[in-house]
Amino acid sequence: MIIQAATKADQAVILELEQTILDDMALAIYDELPVADVQEALSLAVAASDKSRYHYSRVLVAKNEANQILGVAFGYVDTEEKSLDDALQTVLADQFSYHRWLFEDSEVFDNEWYLDSIVVTDEARGQGIGKKLFQAVETRAKEQHRDVIGLNVDDGNPRAYKLYDSLGFKPVGRLTIGSHDYTHMQKQL
Secondary structure, X not given: OEEEEOOXXXXXXXXXXXXXXXXXXXXXXXXXXXXXXXXXXHHHHHHHOOOOOOOHHHEEEEEOOOOOEEEEEEEEEHHHHHHOOHHHHHHHHHHHOOOOOOOOOOOOOOOOEEEEEEEEOHHHOOOOHHHHHHHHHHHHHHHOOOOEEEEEEEOOOHHHHHHHHHOOOEXXXXXXXXXXXXXXXXXXX
């Protein structure tokens, strides 16, 4: 297995894996648009702007020997959050008549490299891929001049909380994203 920066060729699979997390978040957009439309909007947004939240340039991928993606980690510097969804919101409004923000709530704390999401395919879970992605995330955060990594863990997911705690993340705050309560955790590098 290899961890590397994602490429444009990886984008479609990246968005498919990210859908796993979007499904868990139970976002309001799915009350109005089907998953296929949201996926199309995400694809159009990343094609329109490399500043988009889920653009492959923000992604680390874990691949097996056959070049199949087994897991992904998305993240960015805290100061980038405010503009990450501009292209997506334009696509949603112009092409799908959806005029609300997909992510209305801020997810980041100041002065951190924010791990937006990490997901491993069902078939690859339990093989240490998530931990290797976390190691690569630490390197990326340092490269982007941050010495703190932040993430949010859904209060309804104690297994994830335990994993993050074992990796050195500590709770530093609470917030609500959509209709879910989260604990914000950080790790000093």
